[in-house]
Amino acid sequence: MIQPPLTIPNSIDIQHAEKIVASNGTPIYVLNCPEFKVVRLSFVFHAGTITQARPFVASATANMLAEGSTKYTTQQIAERLDYYGSYFDINIDRDYSYISFCSLSKFFDPTAEIIEEVILHPTFPENELATYCAKRKQQLSIERSKVETIARENFAKAIFGERHPYGISYPEAEYDSMTREDIATHYRNHYTAENCIVVCSGNITPEVLERIKSITASLHCSNSRCDIRLPEFSTSHNIRIQHDGAVQSSIRMGRLLFPRTHKDFIPMQVLSTVLGGYFGSRLMQNLREHNGFTYGVFSAMVNFQHTGYLALATQVGTEVTEQALIEISKEIDILRTELIPEEELELVKNIMAGEMMRILDGPFGIADVTTENILCGFDNSHIQQNLERIRQTTSEELLALAQRYLNPEDMITVVVGDFS
């Protein structure tokens, strides 16, 4: 049978978020998709780990929001959400914390009553904090017995500097001295009206919106806007960490670049996709398909509020670690010396377009992309612009970028494994 012809989508239409401002100044972005009988409501606070005054307090605050409020105990909150089949997700990165609630449309009302308690009136009870700290401490020590965790933490240190808020990691024992007051203070300073954006999607009826507005308007204002001054980055290049008995080595390689708003971000995203951003990428072909060194290898551009970096990560058999490092360097070298063939570049562009379509399939995905755009200062027309920017990228441009940004002397390499 012969290959059927292809249609390549050259536009992605995504609805624009309607922006409303609550009476305390907090913006609310509305993506109404009434054909889905669900509601998702997300609060994003500028309260990531770089804003914390002591170790682990940012994540503890976010994770303990639902552990008790002035009206309800943690049990009651969990009970009520479960009873209506509603749930929430808490995510935190270096810059932001994201708290999202999902419910069936028909149960939004009783869910909103809990949302209000969780976002506006958390009490961070002492006994729940003790349980939380014991649990997290143990989880972290398990995580840190894995080579990939050790590599990830040390890569961040290497790229940003050991003391930099983007690079720092703390010993588990820091959980022992965390107090309720630390968390309450973090909440008071950072979970405020001027530190927040709200994004809602799904079946947003006028009644639902009124409720969302009223919850948002009750966020307290703090007069002290916290300005975070980031120190200079300090980079170290080659780090090897011995991990006895590891049958695989974890490799991370990359370099500091720039945030999403930089003019070269999108073409560098194309370049990192060519290198290791999809199943048939150059690194995957080399390390997995031709050599069988690994189960997988990936590279990507990673975006922070104040910067961004390119990184690749893989785990390879202990005995082939050195060979794998050589092959990785070779692939980066080829990007710096040879034009990417037309057909391969076309393929990568189509993959990136398809990926955007998949992320945007369904009301929750649209909300995620909208949030990311807003945090970078864009609106949703940015998606179409991105697609066009990807389409315009040429092999010549990518070669020039590789020569500029992928010099071996700028690369940071972290390897964790058993070298004995």
Added chain:
Amino acid sequence: MIRYQHTKLSNGLEVIANRDTTSRLVAVNILYKVGARNEDPDCTGLAHLFEHLMFRGTHNVPDFDTPIQMACGENNAFTNNDYTDFYITLPKDNIETALWLESDRMMGLNLSEHACEIEKRVVIEEFRQRYLNQPYGDLNMLLRKMVYTTHPYRWATIGMSPDHIANAPLETIHQFYNNFYHPSNAILSISGDIAAEQVFDLAEKWFGPIADSPFTAPQIPIEPQQTEARRLEVERNVPATTIVIAFHMGNRLSHDFFLGDLTSDLLAGGDSARLYEHLIKGKKLFASVNAYISGDVDAGMFVFTGQLLPTTSEQDAEAAFWQEMELLAEGKISDYELEKVKNKFEANTLFGELNVMNKAMNMGYYSMIGDLPLINREVDIYRSITKQEVADFAIHTFKKENSSTLIYRAKQ
């Protein structure tokens, strides 16, 4: 509620179509009714290795991934003990690219010695990454070996050992393809903004010409009834001791399955569930705790698992699990609690129907277990379950002589 239409081609391929007018994507799922339970005990891991080999190209299309990616599509696959599933999502106008590739690799593979060797190495690295180089990586393997003495569920999908994969002869691999990869052993399910008649026409166009080669798979041995409590204690270099207690329960189509599933939700479905409330928050015995069913097609497992806090003794932890089972057996369940897990099941069913890929995958799955309409009946089944039924389930399942206990002890 997933609306679907169903047909069967003359070569035995089942085709199921769901129309979703909200999506610009189409999901094409193809499920082969073969998993690790169909393997020979001396050559395990083959079903999963085969899933990998299905991406190694054919005489006609040497590279499977590139045409999918060129069509803005994404594809992947997974294998478990019961079946192997391949799925593709792509813009709906490109649906024929997916059908072309799937029909092509159902017709024949190009399995060279070299391709097999490389893929074996990749799978062995997967074995290392996921099972050998991870804390607790071998826990499930130890558990299976204890719970099952006879049924092939006694090994994990990845296989019993990397040696089985390394030593699998090319001849055996070819035979495996001939036995299991043909139209009457497969289910094609599609969700997207395409009318069912058109889906059926396209299925006929691409898959109709493939000749079937029926094969009668050997009977899978039945696990004999367990009559004595089993116990295994191991010591590993991990930060915290984990305790697992597993019980045999009914197969996927028995009423026992729904009772087991609902019971596991009572115990561990969400933060307000019993185990979390009683054992983490209340007695503060565990750092994490769970109860789940293995969800297999043949008679499967009901599993309790908990990771101990450093201050907790193994005896207390084990006793706490048995007390929870006792509470259920005594019927100490409130109407409110039962209603809660039923509501939650209904909501999760709806959240799971928001995108085309989940729907296509689910249709294939329910057809594979032999009861496609069950896909829309399960919420009602859960709604009808009574307290007494849960208590009865606990009484006949959570018995010492039906238990296997694994103490996975942290080295001091």
